[in-house]
Amino acid sequence: MKYISTRGASEPCTSAEAIKKGLAADGGLYFPDEMPLLSAEELTALCEADYAVRAATIMHKFLADAYSYEELLDECREAYREESFPGGPAPIASLGDTLRVLELWHGPTAAFKDMALQIMPRLFVRAVKKTGDSRRALILVATSGDTGKAALEGYRDVEGVGISVFYPVNGVSRVQKLQMATQEGRNVEVHSVIGNFDDAQNGVKKIFSDPETAEKLNERGIFLSSANSINWGRLVPQVVYYVSAYCDLVKCGDIAMGEEINVTVPTGNFGNILAAYIAKNMGLPIHSFVCASNRNNVLTDFFETGVYDRNRAFHTTTSPSMDILISSNLERLLFLTCGETETASYMEALKTTGRYTVTDRVKRILDREFVGGSCDEDGTAEEIRKIHQTYGYLCDTHTAVGLACAERYMATVDGKRKMLAVSTASPYKFSPAVLKALTGEVPVNELDAMARLTELTGVMVPAPLAGIAAKAIRFDPDDAIKADGMSETVLAYDRF
Numbered sequence: 356m357k358y359i360s361t362r363g364a365s366e367p368c369t370s371a372e373a374i375k376k377g378l379a380a381d382g383g384l385y386f387p388d389e390m391p392l393l394s395a396e397e398l399t400a401l402c403e404a405d406y407a408v409r410a411a412t413i414m415h416k417f418l419a420d421a422y423s424y425e426e427l428l429d430e431c432r433e434a435y436r437e438e439s440f441p442g443g444p445a446p447i448a449s450l451g452d453t454l455r456v457l458e459l460w461h462g463p464t465a466a467f468k469d470m471a472l473q474i475m476p477r478l479f480v481r482a483v484k485k486t487g488d489s490r491r492a493l494i495l496v497a498t499s500g501d502t503g504k505a506a507l508e509g510y511r512d513v514e515g516v517g518i519s520v521f522y523p524v525n526g527v528s529r530v531q532k533l534q535m536a537t538q539e540g541r542n543v544e545v546h547s548v549i550g551n552f553d554d555a556q557n558g559v560k561k562i563f564s565d566p567e568t569a570e571k572l573n574e575r576g577i578f579l580s581s582a583n584s585i586n587w588g589r590l591v592p593q594v595v596y597y598v599s600a601y602c603d604l605v606k607c608g609d610i611a612m613g614e615e616i617n618v619t620v621p622t623g624n625f626g627n628i629l630a631a632y633i634a635k636n637m638g639l640p641i642h643s644f645v646c647a648s649n650r651n652n653v654l655t656d657f658f659e660t661g662v663y664d665r666n667r668a669f670h671t672t673t674s675p676s677m678d679i680l681i682s683s684n685l686e687r688l689l690f691l692t693c694g695e696t697e698t699a700s701y702m703e704a705l706k707t708t709g710r711y712t713v714t715d716r717v718k719r720i721l722d723r724e725f726v727g728g729s730c731d732e733d734g735t736a737e738e739i740r741k742i743h744q745t746y747g748y749l750c751d752t753h754t755a756v757g758l759a760c761a762e763r764y765m766a767t768v769d770g771k772r773k774m775l776a777v778s779t780a781s782p783y784k785f786s787p788a789v790l791k792a793l794t795g796e797v798p799v800n801e802l803d804a805m806a807r808l809t810e811l812t813g814v815m816v817p818a819p820l821a822g823i824a825a826k827a828i829r830f831d832p833d834d835a836i837k838a839d840g841m842s843e844t845v846l847a848y849d850r851f
């Protein structure tokens with residue numbers, strides 16, 4: 356198996372090279388040139404295995420050219436250990452007869468990004484070594500919240516790697532700010548930046564494209580890298596939890612082996628739902644995919660009309676991790692349906708005009724398995740209330756968008772098959788919006804909202820968020836730097 360670019364104009368490479376590089380030289384995304392298969396016998400055997408074995412088995416199918424099964428199993432045992440994911444990495448909650456919720460937020464930062472970012476740094480460090488590179492890597496992240504914290508936790512104290520995170524001083528929530536300001540680990544650095552997310556993001560982009568910075572760092576034996584969600588090393592661990600969830604449903608007698616289920620995913624960059632689609636392509640019995648969006652419904656329109664058009668207003672919502680106009684990983688789905696030449700032309704059109712229209716043939720293929728749904732702000736709040744009232748289940752805003760779309764699909768299209776709806780964040784990560792949805796109360800601050808939610812629902816605050824206010828501040832948010840001072844900060848990094 357080799358890794359090729361979705362745009363077809365880069366040299367094929369190994370899985371280790373793909374993980375080290377992130378993006379292909381032609382601007383495309385890496386994808387394996389053949390789909391590994393998961394047989395019914397293998398799936399049956401995995402039902403008896405724990406999460407680490409399931410993860411190593413699935414990941415080995417994609418990474419065997421560079422990683423041994425034993426290596427992967429060692430890393431998975433470490434990454435998904437009980438201390439990091441108390442009670443297991445991906446438990447399932449039952450809401451009534453057919454609706455199942457796959458909770459992916461039991462990791463160190465209480466958001467689903469942990470599922471990939473706890474293992475990806477381990478794959479990355481090995482990738483650097485396997486490609487014969489003796490330099491150290493400095494990971495740069497511009498974040499509007501969740502990714503930065505999850506990357507910090509994933510890369511903390513990883514040998515041979517440093518990480519520097521930049522967030523807009525007034526662009527993240529109080530809890531997110533506290534989460535990053537109190538970050539522990541020898542090799543981590545966190546900076547608040549004066550300005551908004553774009554200022555921080557542009558600052559990081561500038562550093563990545565500046566040859567002078569690269570040369571200065573190279574003289575010290577350092578190269579820059581990102582923790583971006585388009586990296587194959589972040590995608591492949593996400594395939595695992597769909598297989599694992601299926602095994603768990605079989606094990607508890609909810610479905611019979613081989614029975615098809617449907618899947619709903621609250622979607623932003625299209626990584627999570629694409630991982631589900633890859634699982635199906637490997638042989639996992641999934642029938643349809645519901646792609647759930649908030650008011651930023653560019654994907655809903657795409658699946659309905661075949662036209663992807665980013666030329667539209669951007670809305671700030673209570674599900675901010677889904678506020679996105681360009682879903683990068685959609686490129687991999689296009690590649691799977693129509694190959695590299697057509698994909699390259701769509702991406703060129705997106706770059707120059709902000710839109711593209713897929714052919715009737717592609718549209719027909721997508722129609723067979725994908726349906727888009729969207730849920731606005733009122734609908735999100737209503738869903739949080741309804742799910743709590745009906746099932747006594749507390750969900751966050753992103754999960755609520757997914758559940759609303761899942762329930763609509765079950766009521767109008769297919770109410771028979773089990774629906775696995777993915778839950779991407781702890782309700783406590785977005786407490787003010789959740790509390791307001793339940794009671795109409797507008798809390799004075801986020802910490803109060805957390806306490807009120809517990810009082811109201813009896814649901815425990817996840818351990819990583821519970822003690823946050825009492826933790827020592829290590830990187831003072833008030834020491835904000837200017838965006839044009841970011842490269843100086845990067846050059847001064849010295850925590851390897």
Ligand SMILES: *Cc1c(COP(=O)(O)O)cnc(C)c1O
Binds near residue numbers: 621625628
């Ligand atoms: C990142 C994120 C998403 C979107 O996931 P994609 O893989 O980018 O589609 C949804 N919900 C939460 C809470 C997230 O952090």
